[in-house]
């Protein structure tokens with residue numbers, strides 16, 4: 001698929017480098033204050049209030065950090081799941097019980113310890129999605145492994161909410177047929193309903 005359209009995948013690659021550099025430039029203080037605003041914005045979503053089962057993610061360095069949000073969601077009695085990477089770029093939702101026990105994964109990711117409970121993508125009420133960038137049209141640029149494109153194909157459109165920093169909402173993200181669209185974007189500065197293209 002990538003080979004059939006090299007120009008788009010090359011443009012995505014260039015954009016990824018640029019967005020990774022912006023993410024790396026964030027200071028620890030800035031990450032902390034932005035995370036706190038992002039948490040409040042997610043907590044204010046009707047999708048959050050109505051959700052029983054939420055898929056979030058455990059941030060890698062520089063990524064929109066949901067740790068504070070996840071702690072609050074657990075206190076609110078929500079079921080919280082995070083992505084677990086499987087072979088062949090597949091992913092599943094593993095239940096997160098507490099924020100204390102993790103194993104070390106690739107790219108500085110925290111993985112769930114073995115024995116976690118799994119739920120289906122169709123059963124989730126809200127899926128908070130990481131990314132390097134997203135456009136108002138709902139096109140998302142990820143790390144380039146295609147994990148979320150494969151996973152989101154099984155998640156109803158309205159449940160797909162990107163959670164990232166405000167400077168990651170940018171125009172004109174190149175899109176390929178397999179790219180899964182995002183319904184809503186929540187950042188540390190705003191909540192955006194995307195234009196369904």
Ligand SMILES: Nc1nc2c(c(=O)[nH]1)N(C=O)[C@@H](CNc1ccc(C(=O)N[C@@H](CCC(=O)O)C(=O)O)cc1)CN2
Pocket residue numbers: 057058059060063083084085091106107108109130131142143145146147148
């Ligand atoms: N916080 C967070 N969790 C997430 C994602 C994400 O973007 N953010 N993912 C979004 O997709 C998935 C993980 N994505 C990954 C993408 C690439 C590689 C990867 O290239 N791994 C290399 C090792 C790289 C290294 O350690 O330097 C490998 O396994 O060979 C791993 C995970 C699921 N969890």
Ligand SMILES: Nc1ncnc2c1ncn2[C@@H]1O[C@H](COP(=O)(O)OP(=O)(O)OP(=O)(O)O)[C@@H](O)[C@H]1O
Pocket residue numbers: 001002012140141142143144145146147148149150153178179
């Ligand atoms: N549903 C799918 N089935 C098979 N291959 C897919 C599917 N979706 C994406 N891919 C493949 O995955 C690769 C990466 O896709 P893309 O560049 O969109 O990743 P990404 O969305 O940026 O990354 P991620 O989802 O891991 O954060 C592409 O080469 C594409 O061919």
